[in-house]
Amino acid sequence: MGAFIAAATGFPAVVFTAALAVVVLYWLLVALGAADAHGHGHAHVQVHARGHAHVNARGHGYGRWLGGVPVTLAFSLFVAVGWLISFCASVLIVPSGPAGVLVGAVVLIGTGYVSWQATKLLVRPLHRLFPDEHGPSRLDFVGLTCTIRTGRVDAGFGQAEVRAADGSAATVQVRQTGNDALASGSTGLLYAYDEPGEFFWVAPYDSALDPRTGPGGNPG
Known part of the structure; x- marks a missing residue:
């Protein structure tokens, strides 16, 4: 021993x-x-x-x-x-x-x-x-809502936090084409990804316009 x-x-x-x-x-x-x-x-x-x-x-x-x-x-x-x-x-x-x-x-x-x-x-x-598990990509975030994390979002500046389907949080670069009020804490919708600029296009999110939760929709 x-x-x-x-x-x-x-x-x-x-x-x-x-x-x-x-x-x-x-x-x-x-x-x-x-x-x-x-x-x-x-x-x-x-x-x-x-x-x-x-x-x-x-x-x-x-x-x-x-x-x-x-x-x-x-x-x-x-x-x-x-x-x-x-x-x-x-x-x-x-x-x-x-x-x-x-x-x-x-x-x-x-x-x-x-x-x-x-x-x-x-x-x-x-x-x-152990099947291969592919991590989330930019396409997974398009169509998801996000929470703005900067004081403003314009054509050249902005960040937001979005949650993937698996619940993980992501910080992404966001931009908008107009002058909509997107301040820190507001909710936006990621509707497209700009490959050359490496950022997401975002627009204000209105739950009333979401067919899943709006009038006549079926929540959940």
Whole structure:
């Protein structure tokens, strides 16, 4: 037992041992229901150049990695494989003393590379279990209402906040062709996207004109 602990806490295995401890703790939280196995967290979507939406997430392992497999699972495999290789190398080939540091450094670099390649092979069969999820694009926002976040909106200035179908909030650039009153906090309708200018055209929103909520409409 003492030899096992010495190898696991010695260089270079200790690097992966520390990472493995984090991974084990994470999956224990998943088992207890305190974390999400897919790593979904709170997301904020912001539209950048060319109107593509970028998701900034707060949470463990949000997103996809290595062919669509959740990052939490792929990273766990990477750490597990790396720990096994580094542990075996520490026992079999890393000498003690000053020479062990140099050999350990080489083993650590090699372990990272081998573990990366092994992880890519291991996640390939899992890809079909996790369908590709495409993030929101500029077309998803056209036709949605938004909340103006600047003091004014004109032909050259304006920002608004819009919520995508998945509930994530996005801050977008907006412009208008007229002189309608669009002040901070007012509601607008994104009716088109300007590709060269990378902004949305917005107009004042009147719920009475919405066929879903207006006279004769069917709310909800």
